[in-house]
Amino acid sequence: MCKDCGCSVSGWHTHADGTSHSHTHSHPTLNDSKTIDVITKILSVNDEQALKNRAELEKRKILGINLMSSPGAGKTTLLEATIKSGKFKIGVVEGDLETNADADRIAKAGAPAFQISTGQTCHLDAFMVNHGILHIPLDTLELLFVENVGNLVCPASYDIGTHINVVLLSVPEGDDKVAKYPVMFKNANLVVVTKTVLLEHFEFDIDKVKREARKLNPNVDVIVLDSKSGEGLDAWLSFLEFKRKAL
Numbered sequence: 465m466c467k468d469c470g471c472s473v474s475g476w477h478t479h480a481d482g483t484s485h486s487h488t489h490s491h492p493t494l495n496d497s498k499t500i501d502v503i504t505k506i507l508s509v510n511d512e513q514a515l516k517n518r519a520e521l522e523k524r525k526i527l528g529i530n531l532m533s534s535p536g537a538g539k540t541t542l543l544e545a546t547i548k549s550g551k552f553k554i555g556v557v558e559g560d561l562e563t564n565a566d567a568d569r570i571a572k573a574g575a576p577a578f579q580i581s582t583g584q585t586c587h588l589d590a591f592m593v594n595h596g597i598l599h600i601p602l603d604t605l606e607l608l609f610v611e612n613v614g615n616l617v618c619p620a621s622y623d624i625g626t627h628i629n630v631v632l633l634s635v636p637e638g639d640d641k642v643a644k645y646p647v648m649f650k651n652a653n654l655v656v657v658t659k660t661v662l663l664e665h666f667e668f669d670i671d672k673v674k675r676e677a678r679k680l681n682p683n684v685d686v687i688v689l690d691s692k693s694g695e696g697l698d699a700w701l702s703f704l705e706f707k708r709k710a711l
Contacts, residue, residue: 528626537634547573547575556609562583649677
């Protein structure tokens with residue numbers, strides 16, 4: 465049960481034969497006292513698994529990055545550009561409701577990837593990520609990206625066992641999204657403004673995004689980047705290198 469929207473966190477599970485699925489039955493309302501107790505227990509168990517995930521990465525000196533945004537903001541395109549830069553040894557856990565499309569793109573770019581299909585669950589949790597980690601060759605990696613389900617509401621509320629949260633905001637989405645979705649941006653270590661080649665076609669104030677983001681989190685970094693043109697990619701790679709060395 466998701467504390468933000470009511471979807472089922474625990475409905476997704478893996479069977480002994482390796483197959484997985486999510487249940488789609490209905491649940492009580494979020495203000496029901498029993499439901500609140502269930503949510504609290506689920507989050508507690510999730511946090512315990514997140515600690516284990518993080519420890520597994522730290523044992524191998526791997527930086528874990530939770531990559532979040534609304535659908536279509538450019539997460540997979542940014543990952544492709546990062547992989548093709550050749551600067552890091554990268555693995556990716558992909559989260560989507562359906563299809564292996566993004567995992568296929570990552571593999572084609574040259575990195576190991578594992579797809580988590582969540583069904584009707586609108587974000588990944590620590591157990592899903594652990595399942596993905598088990599299918600990635602960690603000993604060969606420096607960075608592990610988790611491309612979360614496209615959603616500006618739920619993903620930031622759940623510790624999945626990574627080290628940093630990166631939120632993408634594309635120019636076509638508008639500069640008002642930081643104020644409209646504060647939880648997502650408050651929990652971000654980095655905000656990446658993407659698709660900047662389109663700035664001439666949209667009314668989008670980058671300075672406004674920076675101001676709003678730093679009201680929520682004074683320590684957040686903001687990078688302006690276009691994965692297609694390469695603008696800002698060096699700053700992105702430098703950020704990742706700095707965070708990796710700080711482990």
